[in-house]
Amino acid sequence: xxxxxxxxxxxxxxxxxxxxxxxxxxxxxxxxxxxxxxxxxxxxxxxxxxxxxxxxxxxxxxxxxxxxxxxxxxxxxxxxxxxxxxxxxxxxxxxxxxxxxxxxxxxxxxxxxxxxxxxxxxxxxxxxxxxxxxxxxxxxxxxxxxxxxxxxxxxxxxxxxxxxxxxxxxxxxxxxxxxxxxxxxxxxxxxxxxxxxxxxxxxxxxxxxxxxxxxxxxxxxxxxxxxxxxxxxxxxxxxxxxxxxxxxxxxxxxxxxxxxxxxxxxxxxxxxxxxxxxxxxxxxxxxxxxxxxxxxxxxxxxxxxxxxxxxxxxxxxxxxxxxxxxxxxxxxxxxxxxxxxxxxxxxxxxxxxxxxxxxxxxxxxxxxxxxxxxxxxxxxxxxxxxxxxxxxxxxxxxxxxxxxxxxxxxxxxxxxxxxxxxxxx
Amino acid sequence: xxxxxxxxxxxxxxxxxxxxxxxxxxxxxxxxxxxxxxxxxxxxxxxxxxxxxxxxxxxxxxxxxxxxxxxxxxxxxxxxxxxxxxxxxxxxxxxxxxxxxxxxxxxxxxxxxxxxxxxxxxxxxxxxxxxxxxxxxxxxxxxxxxxxxxxxxxxxxxxxxxxxxxxxxxxxxxxxxxxxxxxxxxxxxxxxxxxxxxxxxxxxxxxxxxxxxxxxxxxxxxxxxxxxxxxxxxxxxxxxxxxxxxxxxxxxxxxxxxxxxxxxxxxxxxxxxxxxxxxxxxxxxxxxxxxxxxxxxxxx
Numbered sequence: 001x002x003x004x005x006x007x008x009x010x011x012x013x014x015x016x017x018x019x020x021x022x023x024x025x026x027x028x029x030x031x032x033x034x035x036x037x038x039x040x041x042x043x044x045x046x047x048x049x050x051x052x053x054x055x056x057x058x059x060x061x062x063x064x065x066x067x068x069x070x071x072x073x074x075x076x077x078x079x080x081x082x083x084x085x086x087x088x089x090x091x092x093x094x095x096x097x098x099x100x101x102x103x104x105x106x107x108x109x110x111x112x113x114x115x116x117x118x119x120x121x122x123x124x125x126x127x128x129x130x131x132x133x134x135x136x137x138x139x140x141x142x143x144x145x146x147x148x149x150x151x152x153x154x155x156x157x158x159x160x161x162x163x164x165x166x167x168x169x170x171x172x173x174x175x176x177x178x179x180x181x182x183x184x185x186x187x188x189x190x191x192x193x194x195x196x197x198x199x200x201x202x203x204x205x206x207x208x209x210x211x212x213x214x215x216x217x218x219x220x221x222x223x224x225x226x227x228x229x230x231x232x233x234x235x236x237x238x239x240x241x242x243x244x245x246x247x248x249x250x251x252x253x254x255x256x257x258x259x260x261x262x263x264x265x266x267x268x269x270x271x272x273x274x275x276x277x278x279x280x281x282x283x284x285x286x287x288x289x290x291x292x293x294x295x296x297x298x299x300x301x302x303x304x305x306x307x308x309x310x311x312x313x314x315x316x317x318x319x320x321x322x323x324x325x326x327x328x329x330x331x332x333x334x335x336x337x338x339x340x341x342x343x344x345x346x347x348x349x350x351x352x353x354x355x356x357x358x359x360x361x362x363x364x365x366x367x368x369x370x371x372x373x374x375x376x377x378x379x380x381x382x383x384x385x386x387x388x389x390x391x392x393x394x395x396x397x398x399x400x401x402x403x404x405x406x407x408x409x410x411x412x413x414x415x416x417x418x419x420x421x422x423x424x425x
Numbered sequence: 426x427x428x429x430x431x432x433x434x435x436x437x438x439x440x441x442x443x444x445x446x447x448x449x450x451x452x453x454x455x456x457x458x459x460x461x462x463x464x465x466x467x468x469x470x471x472x473x474x475x476x477x478x479x480x481x482x483x484x485x486x487x488x489x490x491x492x493x494x495x496x497x498x499x500x501x502x503x504x505x506x507x508x509x510x511x512x513x514x515x516x517x518x519x520x521x522x523x524x525x526x527x528x529x530x531x532x533x534x535x536x537x538x539x540x541x542x543x544x545x546x547x548x549x550x551x552x553x554x555x556x557x558x559x560x561x562x563x564x565x566x567x568x569x570x571x572x573x574x575x576x577x578x579x580x581x582x583x584x585x586x587x588x589x590x591x592x593x594x595x596x597x598x599x600x601x602x603x604x605x606x607x608x609x610x611x612x613x614x615x616x617x618x619x620x621x622x623x624x625x626x627x628x629x630x631x632x633x634x635x636x637x638x639x640x641x642x643x644x645x646x647x648x649x650x651x652x653x654x655x656x657x658x659x660x661x662x663x664x665x666x667x668x669x670x671x672x673x674x675x676x677x678x679x680x681x682x683x684x685x686x687x688x689x690x691x692x693x694x695x696x697x698x699x700x701x702x703x704x705x706x707x708x709x710x711x712x713x714x715x716x717x718x719x720x721x722x723x724x725x
């Protein structure tokens with residue numbers, strides 16, 4: 001009987017301790033990377049992913065700089081550019097992979113995942129969701145800890161309209177946008193910004209993506225010969241639109257959003273020669289050139305892939321927040337994510353300096369590759385905007401031709417927010 | 426009206442040949458093969474490989490692309506569908522298997538080429554007014570080729586030995602086999618023709634728009650709409666259905682609103698199913714007997 005009791009006790013002891021495993025220094029911190037790797041916006045996932053990979057590689061490179069002495073391990077989820085798969089992937093990341101937070105997703109599914117993050121008590125930092133639907137939610141308000149490392153579409157569309165007015169001085173314009181949530185967000189921003197600058201829109205065409213023909217849509221768009229067209233579509237649709245626009249000899253200056261990028265240029269050139277993209281941009285300096293080289297080793301491609309700087313910044317902010325709170329718990333990240341990203345702390349320009357400053361007991365303000373990442377009360381940053389044109393003369397397909405600073409567009413943004421506030425009443 | 430004619434003809438040129446190919450495949454093999462959408466994509470990508478990677482001229486690339494796509498279709502038939510047909514599985518099983526096979530093909534293309542869109546290496550051209558049409562030289566070539574190939578297939582079905590064998594097999598496979606026709610050989614020839622037409626359709630879509638991994642699957646439902654409108658068991662009906670659907674879509678885009686053009690195709694399909702389920706040029710309700718037979722066997 002005594003033998004049996006001893007055996008039972010030993011079994012119980014082993015059983016209990018096999019389930020309760022203490023977290024050791026060797027255990028990596030699990031971080032989710034939730035992106036559209038497939039579906040209509042697969043190019044967003046493909047572009048953003050190397051930014052996350054590079055950040056993790058740099059965080060894990062030096063043992064002495066590991067956040068709270070642990071490495072970071074990325075767990076990836078595919079939103080398929082749809083809400084339902086995004087929810088399923090987020091659920092898996094939180095419940096099975098036990099991630100401490102999520103970098104992602106995109107505009108197509110970001111709002112669907114917020115309730116899950118709220119339920120999990122975790123922070124979600126989207127590197128790609130410019131949707132204006134996030135303009136008045138997030139930032140920790142109502143327990144919704146959604147932040148962004150990419151500007152709201154209000155900022156981008158203000159930049160698009162500002163650049164059009166400054167450079168082309170049009171009397172009329174038109175919009176040409178896909179019927180997706182992301183593109184509707186751009187459309188709404190352009191419409192309001194045009195109201196602020198008194199630019200009449202003579203055509204507002206919305207269309208389904210990935211169609212074989214857009215000739216009828218283009219014919220309607222150019223009925224009143226607008227000299228400027230504000231547009232947004234995915235690269236596949238862009239390729240078809242520009243090819244058919246060129247064939248029809250319709251003219252006009254195209255001004256696009258962050259969707260007018262190298263992926264789109266690669267798909268649509270040479271027909272899209274001269275089309276302009278105004279979008280959140282990396283400043284051109286030695287720091288970003290060096291970063292670009294490091295990114296290229298990871299991505300195996302030249303140039304900055306779309307949204308990779310934003311994904312990089314989001315991942316770095318997570319690591320710094322973990323170190324700041326001396327804990328990898330979700331609650332600790334919730335409490336510290338703002339502290340590391342914005343004033344009044346000392347400005348740091350890379351992860352290593354950030355960790356060292358935190359260990360020296362200083363408050364920090366991480367200045368990202370994609371922008372300063374100083375969030376407003378809703379967790380949204382205002383970044384610089386770069387102006388690029390699609391051209392076959394540059395191997396990447398895009399050539400930078402200008403910059404729009406936050407100061408340039410302050411009045412337009414204020415006007416748009418005023419219109420929206422009045423509409424809200 | 427001029428623009429409707431031009432745009433309608435272009436959309437028709439992208440739909441007609443795949444619709445004709447799928448119609449032949451369904452008519453002869455007697456099951457719905459959902460891999461067909463991805464065979465369209467495979468045809469476009471194989472042609473792209475020749476044109477872009479190996480730098481071959483477009484017409485030669487198209488011929489090679491069609492050849493390899495036909496071979497690929499026969500490979501799929503021999504390795505996946507024939508063994509299942511030999512086991513006499515019901516058509517619904519074949520339908521589900523074809524969906525799975527299509528998924529594999531699509532993802533293999535995605536792994537090989539990635540998610541980004543591609544374009545053939547063809548010089549850009551401005552459209553010109555030719556009578557009531559406003560088209561580029563390439564577009565005229567595509568429309569004419571589409572019509573000629575469709576007519577060629579009709580003539581083949583009507584006047585050649587292969588056409589007679591295909592018609593006989595589709596009418597009564599058991600009797601054809603008793604009369605000494607090699608059903609399997611007819612299936613293989615049917616797949617060769619259907620896949621070559623799919624490849625040609627995929628290339629036309631690519632020339633007029635772009636090439637992307639999901640392009641064929643995206644257009645497959647519209648192709649089914651063409652078959653249902655025209656008559657799923659009638660090759661003439663398939664081409665006629667493509668004409669109706671293409672013009673309905675473009676008319677909707679021009680006169681109502683562009684986002685409704687896809688809806689117009691499906692509404693037309695539903696309307697035809699309600700009014701004349703066999704399609705405008707279809708025979709009796711022959712096309713549904715496979716599914717009805719399957720349902721009856723389940724009930725019994």
